[in-house]
Amino acid sequence: MVRITYDQLRAACQAILERRGMVPGASSACAALFADATRDGVVTHGANRFPVFVAQIDAGDILVNAVPVLEQAMGAFERWDGRFGPGNLNAARCMDRAIELARANGIGCVALRNTNHWMRGGSYGLQAAAANCIGICWTNALAAMPAWGGRDGRLGNNPLVLAMPGDPPVLVDMSMSQFSYGKLQEYRLNHEKLPVLGGYGEDGNLTDDPAAIEATRRVLPIGHWKGAALATILDMIAAVLSGGNTTADITTDFPRETGVSQVFLAFSMDRIGPDGSWAGTVERIKDYIRQSEPAEGTSPRIPGERFGAIRAANDRDGIRIDARIWEKILNL
Amino acid sequence: MVRITYDQLRAACQAILERRGMVPGASSACAALFADATRDGVVTHGANRFPVFVAQIDAGDILVNAVPVLEQAMGAFERWDGRFGPGNLNAARCMDRAIELARANGIGCVALRNTNHWMRGGSYGLQAAAANCIGICWTNALAAMPAWGGRDGRLGNNPLVLAMPGDPPVLVDMSMSQFSYGKLQEYRLNHEKLPVLGGYGEDGNLTDDPAAIEATRRVLPIGHWKGAALATILDMIAAVLSGGNTTADITTDFPRETGVSQVFLAFSMDRIGPDGSWAGTVERIKDYIRQSEPAEGTSPRIPGERFGAIRAANDRDGIRIDARIWEKILNL
Numbered sequence: 001m002v003r004i005t006y007d008q009l010r011a012a013c014q015a016i017l018e019r020r021g022m023v024p025g026a027s028s029a030c031a032a033l034f035a036d037a038t039r040d041g042v043v044t045h046g047a048n049r050f051p052v053f054v055a056q057i058d059a060g061d062i063l064v065n066a067v068p069v070l071e072q073a074m075g076a077f078e079r080w081d082g083r084f085g086p087g088n089l090n091a092a093r094c095m096d097r098a099i100e101l102a103r104a105n106g107i108g109c110v111a112l113r114n115t116n117h118w119m120r121g122g123s124y125g126l127q128a129a130a131a132n133c134i135g136i137c138w139t140n141a142l143a144a145m146p147a148w149g150g151r152d153g154r155l156g157n158n159p160l161v162l163a164m165p166g167d168p169p170v171l172v173d174m175s176m177s178q179f180s181y182g183k184l185q186e187y188r189l190n191h192e193k194l195p196v197l198g199g200y201g202e203d204g205n206l207t208d209d210p211a212a213i214e215a216t217r218r219v220l221p222i223g224h225w226k227g228a229a230l231a232t233i234l235d236m237i238a239a240v241l242s243g244g245n246t247t248a249d250i251t252t253d254f255p256r257e258t259g260v261s262q263v264f265l266a267f268s269m270d271r272i273g274p275d276g277s278w279a280g281t282v283e284r285i286k287d288y289i290r291q292s293e294p295a296e297g298t299s300p301r302i303p304g305e306r307f308g309a310i311r312a313a314n315d316r317d318g319i320r321i322d323a324r325i326w327e328k329i330l331n332l
Numbered sequence: 333m334v335r336i337t338y339d340q341l342r343a344a345c346q347a348i349l350e351r352r353g354m355v356p357g358a359s360s361a362c363a364a365l366f367a368d369a370t371r372d373g374v375v376t377h378g379a380n381r382f383p384v385f386v387a388q389i390d391a392g393d394i395l396v397n398a399v400p401v402l403e404q405a406m407g408a409f410e411r412w413d414g415r416f417g418p419g420n421l422n423a424a425r426c427m428d429r430a431i432e433l434a435r436a437n438g439i440g441c442v443a444l445r446n447t448n449h450w451m452r453g454g455s456y457g458l459q460a461a462a463a464n465c466i467g468i469c470w471t472n473a474l475a476a477m478p479a480w481g482g483r484d485g486r487l488g489n490n491p492l493v494l495a496m497p498g499d500p501p502v503l504v505d506m507s508m509s510q511f512s513y514g515k516l517q518e519y520r521l522n523h524e525k526l527p528v529l530g531g532y533g534e535d536g537n538l539t540d541d542p543a544a545i546e547a548t549r550r551v552l553p554i555g556h557w558k559g560a561a562l563a564t565i566l567d568m569i570a571a572v573l574s575g576g577n578t579t580a581d582i583t584t585d586f587p588r589e590t591g592v593s594q595v596f597l598a599f600s601m602d603r604i605g606p607d608g609s610w611a612g613t614v615e616r617i618k619d620y621i622r623q624s625e626p627a628e629g630t631s632p633r634i635p636g637e638r639f640g641a642i643r644a645a646n647d648r649d650g651i652r653i654d655a656r657i658w659e660k661i662l663n664l
Contacts, residue, residue, distance in 0.1 A: 074603055076408035077438030106409030107441045109599075134569055143620075150624035150632035162565045170568060172561045196538075196556050197529070204628045206528075223554025224528050229504045229635035233494045236502060236617050237466055240610040241599060248620035267441075267573060271406055278572040285568050288475075288580035292482035296536045300482035303561035 002326050003318030009329075010035035013050055016332045020057050022064040026089055033088040037120035038319055041310040044182050045120035047321045051328050053086075053119070061258045062086055062116050068093055071243070076105035079242060082115030084258060091118040091137070092127060095264045099131045102268035112262045113244025117141075122173035122304075125163030128266050129171070135163040136265040140235040143251040145177050145219050148228035153217060155231040156247040158238075163304075165269060166282050171304030176231035177219045184210040184219075238263050334658050335650030341661075342367035345382055348664045352389050354396040358421055365420040369452035370651055373642040376514050377452035379653045383660045385418075385451070393590045394418055394448050400425055403575070408437040411574060414447030416590060423450040423469070424459060427596045431463045434600035442596045445576025449473075449589060454505035454636075456596065457495030461503070466599040467495040472567040472592050475583040477509050477551050480560035485549060487563040488579040490570075495636075497601060498614050503636030508563035509551045516542040516551075570595050 013031035022030065034053075038046030056062045066085030070078060078097065082090040094110040101108025118124070118139055128135025141156030157175035164170040179187075179198045187194055187210040197206040199213035199220045206220065213219060221227030239246040244261035245254065253259075269278060292300045314320075345363035350356065366385075370378030388394045398417030402410060410429065414422040426442040433440025450456070450471055460467020473488030489507035496502040511519075511530045519526055519542040529538040531545035531552045538552065545551060553559030571578040576593035577586065585591075601610060624632045646652075 072604070074438035075436070077599070077604070079604070104407070105437070106406035107439060109439045134572065136569075146627070147621040147624050147632045149627055149630040150621065151627050152625045154621050154624040154632070160562075162562070162569065164565060164568050164572070170565055172565045174555070174558045174561065178555055178558075222556075222558045223506070223510055225633075226506045226510075226554045229506065230492075230494070232617065232621065232635055233496060233502055233504045236496050236614055237468075237494065237599075239613050239617070240466065240496065240601070241604065243605070243610070246613060246617050246620070248616050251620075267409070267569075269572070272404070272409065272411070272573065273575070278575070281571050281578060282568055284580050285564065285571070285578050288578070288583075289479040289482065289486050289564065292479050292486040293484045295478065295481055295483050298481040300479045300486070301557075303564055 001320045002323045003320055004326060005318055006035055006039050006315065009038055009047060009319065012329055016054060016329070017064065020054065020064050026065065026086070029092065030086055030089050033092065033119060033123055037123060038321065039311055039314045040307045041314070042120045042122065043321060044180075047329065048325050049119055051325070051332060054332050056116070056256070056258070059256070061256050068112060068115070076101050076107050077109045078111075080110055080112045082112050084114055084116060087116030087118045087260075088123065090115040091124050091262060091264070094262070095124040095127050095135065095137065095266065098264040098266040099128060099133050099268070102133055102266035103271060106268060106271050108266045108268075110264045111238070111241035112264065113242035114259050115262055116258050116260065118262065120173070121159040121161040122163075122171050124264065125161040125171050125173060126169060129163045129165040129169035131266075132165050132269045134165065134267040134269065135161070137161050137263060138234050138238060139262040140238045140245075140247050140250065140260055142255070142257040143247050144181070144217075145221055145228070145231065147232065148221070148225040151218060154247070155221070155228060156235060156250075158231045158234045158247075160230075160234060164282055166279060168305055168308045170282065170302060171307070173304075174222070176221050176227045176234070178222055179219065181214070181219070184214050188214065333652045334655045335652055336658060337650055338367050338371050338647065341370055341379060341651065344661055348386060348661070349396065352386065352396050358397065358418070361424065362418055362421050365424065365451060365455055369455060370653065371643055371646045372639045373646070374452045374454065375653060376512075379661065380657050381451055383657070383664060386664050388448070388588070388590070391588070393588050400444060400447070408433050408439050409441045410443075412442055412444045414444050416446055416448060419448030419450045419592075420455065422447040423456050423594060423596070426594070427456040427459050427467065427469065427598065430596040430598040431460060431465050431600070434465055434598040435603060438600060438603050440598045440600070443570070443573035444594045444596065445574035446591050447594055448592065450594065452505070453491040453493040454495070454503050457493040457503050457505060458501060460598050461495045461497040461501035463598075464497050464601045466497065466601065467493070468597040469493050469595060470566050470570060471594040472570045472577070472579050472582065474587070474589040475579050476513070476549075477553055477560070477563065479564065480553070480557040483550060486579070487553070487560060488567060488582075490563045490566045490579075492562075492566060496614055498611060500637055500640045502614065502634060503639070505636075506554070508553055508559045508566070510554055511551065513546070513551070516546050520546065
């Protein structure tokens, strides 16, 4: 592990992107999205993912200067084509557009096709919250999870993000599998069992052994049949609204997980609740949860509130990242 | 158990509602929602719930002829006040309005406050699908599930519904708890263990013993921390968008679970995909799932597809309901 500053990470990423021909305004925004995720502790979708992102640029899977184009507009809803541009920039632009539409109409929605992995989905929820909007977005993905009643991967983990403005904002950023493959690997390398059942072993029974699940690739959807159902319909809605690829299409035709479909929804609280009294409603919910009787060895949590402390610590002490990842980034 | 016809059930409910003063058009629609849910096999939110609904009318919790009124309109988004009217009629009217808004704008959304239990949430998803709309809706509820890290009930099970038009439509209708208290009771009365872990026992460990969970009332959210987070933010969004009550407010001030907040979203496929080619996208996803390798003793499932067969069987053979429930209804 090494400690680096936010500015070091961002500048390094920006320079690397510019060497790949990304235009300066875009490179700065793209690098900031990677650095922001890393600073918030979401290293898997920040620094750790950056070398993969650059490899996808080098392979021609991600077109550095492609920008989304409007395909169909109907008031508060628009359809855009991401033209295989950088997934995080495409997502940020489409959430921006959803916010603009929400400021005009109360609600705004953009469906985006032919885009790429958006890295940390929570980024776009926080972006909406910073604009005083409720943000909801989701993406489909490569098949990595069995359908309910099936054995082989047929569903994406299809992360779903919901955010409520506030200080700090409330942020839910969850994939439809109980654990990602990255998490399974992390537990295995640490010689730890999973904290809860995470998938099926060779014998067809649920297990908390990460290696057994990595072997079968039968990861458990959240809530068993419920998460499988939710993953299925989120894929359907994203593909149908955007006119883009389904998890089936991506897995069959874009096995390097390009050309995904996403949905961005915003509700403008400047329009819907201009007197700001709604913020008291949010606080009332937080207080009610905080006043609950703590469970064994823990205390009640508000989704997303931990990021403020992580960010502050990382700003103070530097951001811890894997030394090999940092070395790899410096050599890109 | 007795077998009754759809028409018997609907006519009985309608007559009972009219004896409570519900105006004829409303009574017919309200009775149909109860009969439809029952015919689809969702008896818990159909016939079994009808006596509770009537008791709430008799207690003055539900105002039979109150209709929702528009409070705030901004293009594709509207805020309505349900004025403590019948929850299923209020919900159907607001989904209807969301569909109208979607036909004009691509997307439409109604947030509804001061309404009552909507009975079967899936009804409003199916209603959107029948109008060739993607429908998304959710409700908050009385606290019945601990927050993550807490022991006592602080979150509603806050059912979330998503529907995709088609024949049959795809329908996801899921609450945020792995099992409802009704389901726990059903397993206990049948002397069965739950099929998967459903909550915490007296010792603070997860268990599949329904009676142990009924005793602690620590039901498990779907996906553990994920479902708790999702329940929290769905409550926040419903209350903030509608200007209505939170789960905290309902539990504190309306312990008979009245005055809840709901959100209804529709996307009109007549507007967004007038050539109908999107239906092929939905079929592609269904086929991809159906072609998956079946798991032990089962086969891959498409969410909601089972309702067609249940409905057909109930139309052919009559609807099975508990004899005591039918007796109770006939005496209302």
